[in-house]
Amino acid sequence: MVALNNEKNRFGHEEILLKKIICIFFSVIASIVFWSHPALAKENNIINAYNPFTDSLQQISVNTQKINNLKTKAAELKLLYQQAFKKYEQLKDRLKNLYAEFKILQNQPNKIAYLKKEIKDLDNKIKKINSKSVIFKSQNKTTTRALYRMAKTFYNDKNYNKAIKYFNAFMRKYKNKTNKLYSHALLYKSESYYIIKSYDKGIVNFNKFILDYPKSKFIPEAILKEGLCFLDIGDKSDGRYLLEKLIKDYPKSVEDRPARMYLNKTKQ
Incomplete structure (x- = not known):
């Protein structure tokens, strides 16, 4: 009997609870209809003030928007991460290659010394080119006759x-x-090389003088000096010729006598 009464009480409570749930459900439906009706639009604020679910629905809407924003941010961060990771892989490969090259160079000290020497030689060549450029510029500012006098x-x-x-x-x-003036410069230059x-270079310049100025009174001197240049480098055949x-x-030239003297020396 007691069990039966308990069962009845349980069903009574469930019935009351069900009625409350039904009331709440119809209240929500009524609110939705009420909000959507044009004629009652002006009354929305009053109804919202008395609707217990208004704040919850608004909060759900706000939270949904925040979640969407977070998803967008997450997608952007994921893309940035992928790009950064790709760059990291490229840098890692480059570092690996540089390390390999460094190890090769470490095992080849001769190559390092050669590269240093090559760099030094190139640096010296650049300095020489610069110095020649400076000389050339200064010479351009000087008159031709002044250059000859100098x-x-x-x-x-x-x-x-x-x-x-x-x-x-x-x-x-x-x-x-x-x-x-030009022929004299060539002859003096040839003589300077000989001295x-x-x-x-003396042979080349004396020969150029002989070919370019065959009627010059200095031809015998040029022939004698060119012959002596050949003898001095050990070429007796061309020197004697x-x-x-x-x-x-x-x-009958002044150079005839010394020419005979040097020619006799080649026969000894």
Whole structure:
């Protein structure tokens, strides 16, 4: 009997609870209809004030918007992470390659020394080019005759290397090769090469003088000096040929006697 009464009480409570749930459900439906009806739009604020679910629905809407924003941010962060990771992988590969190259160089000290020497040589070449450029610029500002006078002064002072440099500068700038000044510069330059024992260059320049100025009164001197240059480098055949040519073609020249003397020495 007691169990039966308990069962009835339980069903009574459930019935009351069900009625409350039904009331709440219809209250929500009524509120939705009430809000959506145009004629009752002006009364919304009053109804909202008395509707217990209004705040909850608004909060759900706000939370939904926040969740959507967070999803968008998460997608952006994911993309940034992927890009950063890709960059990291590229840098890691580059570092790996550099480390491998470094290990190779460590095991090749000779190569490092060679590269250092090559860098030093290139640096020296650049400095030489710059110095030549400075000289060339300064020479351009000087008149041609002034260059010749400077070269001749250095020649008279027996500073033959400087004389050659200024004779070359003069000859680059002074284009009139038929003028005696140009031929004299070439002869003095040839003589300077002979004096400083640069015999190969002396041969080239004396020969150029002989070919370019065949009627010059200095031809016997040029032939003699070119022949002596050949003898000094050990070429007796060409040296003897030039001395014999000088004796044959210019027997009355001042250079005839020394030519015969040097020719006799080659026979000993």
